[in-house]
Amino acid sequence: MQITILGAAGFLGRKLATRLARQGGLGTDKITHLTLFDLAEPPAPANPPFPVTTLAGNLTALPAAAIPPGTTHVIHLAAVVSAQAEADYTLGLDVNLHGTLRVIEACRRLTEAGGKPPRVVFTSSVASFSGGQSATLADDARQLPANSYGAEKAAAELLLADASRRRFLDAVSLRLPTITIRPGRPNRAASSFISAILREPLLGLPAELPVAEDFAAWIASPRRAVEWLIHAAWMDTASLGLDRGINPPGLRATMGEMLAALEAVRPGARDLVRRAPDAEIAAIVGTWPAAFAATRARMLGFTAHEPLIELVRAFIADDLAATRADRGLGD
């Protein structure tokens, strides 16, 4: 297996690369080469049992070396996130739509030269749906995005599904829930606060809640997201047919439930969270649905989500020390 991760410097990309280096393969197949690509050169994982190439570049001018001949898997995580794509229309379109077209072109070149269609695991998003707080979306729910990021992701999904039908590649598009708890810093995703209200207090820092405590979100832990990415890379796609989009089984959680889990794990921590209503953020995230049936994903073997309290504990186990160090907060 020869794997490329696009967007490999992001936290999911780094976790995935570390995991691949640790296990050396997927299922019974060994990894023979890993290529990591991002805007800035991504870090290589420690002690990989296979050669690793790290490349810096822009997705919209994707170099041939990023998806070299022999590539069997492309994990395409590269994106301009929601609030940024909303603020800079052209940048969002360039990366989220045109960047994905570059990935399709690269795969098409490989298959037209005789290669097997590479599995492309594409991270689409809950933000490609609307329906809001009261909706529970069925597996065949229509994507009617209320933000440019979601529109670009949904359009890219259509093009990847068509490229799969044409056998240029073999796509699985995972509409990821809001990943919680993201390590690192607040970012320009409109959903950044959903992680921040847990992460910042665990770091001893204050955080702001721009929505009400009964606001619900569809979330997934980094651990679960990495499991799903690996399953999407490895699963049999024969039964997918035309429909390459998967709504994985995330967790519906209100902000109040999340703060209660925080308080249970670290008593007193929720006092660091202050209510600071933000109409712009609330308008974006308010359109995202907070619940999905996710029946098809379960039948396809995507694992169920762990309880909320484990999601908080997993951040402490996996990411707290590195986040403290990364942000210069000492031990």
Next chain:
Amino acid sequence: MQITILGAAGFLGRKLATRLARQGGLGTDKITHLTLFDLAEPPAPANPPFPVTTLAGNLTALPAAAIPPGTTHVIHLAAVVSAQAEADYTLGLDVNLHGTLRVIEACRRLTEAGGKPPRVVFTSSVASFSGGQSATLADDARQLPANSYGAEKAAAELLLADASRRRFLDAVSLRLPTITIRPGRPNRAASSFISAILREPLLGLPAELPVAEDFAAWIASPRRAVEWLIHAAWMDTASLGLDRGINPPGLRATMGEMLAALEAVRPGARDLVRRAPDAEIAAIVGTWPAAFAATRARMLGFTAHEPLIELVRAFIADDLAATRADRGLGD
């Protein structure tokens, strides 16, 4: 009103331009300028009560003059049709996706310079859906295209809906049924035969039916399509919200019903139609649904379809003589 028709040399574009020249305006508003754009310079309609500019060019290098300042309406009919987009992936993507992005850019430039968002009427297609013969699609049915043309149209719809939300433009995307009877010649649409089995016998020529007589299609006459385009250009879009896609109320007809209507209008004509099974054509059109609820379109004022026999008579009244002349068939 300052109107641009993109794809104005096609038969729908010409019919629409003729109609606009005849009525001089939409509702109570007068047309002050009409711009006609296509690959080859489109013909100007006879005796227009307003100035007409005709332009030749490629949609993917859309000149600024095609959508000049002051444009209030863009009727975007330009497309690479289904069988051609299937045969030439890059061409289909260039025109159907990137061409539409050029239209969005042009409108965005006008609105960022202070203009009102132009109404963009986009012709999407029944081919952006799948489900096949047994399906009756609800208004919120998901577009799961089984051909590149449909994927490009559905992706373009998403981008136009997002551009509407951002107020770069004000889009209405009409998922047109298979237009029947198309004048002119057989073309590279997979659905070309649906018109040909009526048009060719009316011209005294033989035609081939590549599917069974009980094969059903979702069709609309050119007269009805022009009415819908005008309604989409003129209607109030305030109630559309995020959802800019309309499934207009076409007609479900089997090939047998169409041949019976032909025979009723021109006895003996159906003997010119020969069964010639074509697996490739059948595979493409077999995925298209043959029925839609079209409830929303009716509520929004899109007019109901006339009976099949009127569709045959309308071709004789509107298009038979011109088609004979165009094809050098004499009187």
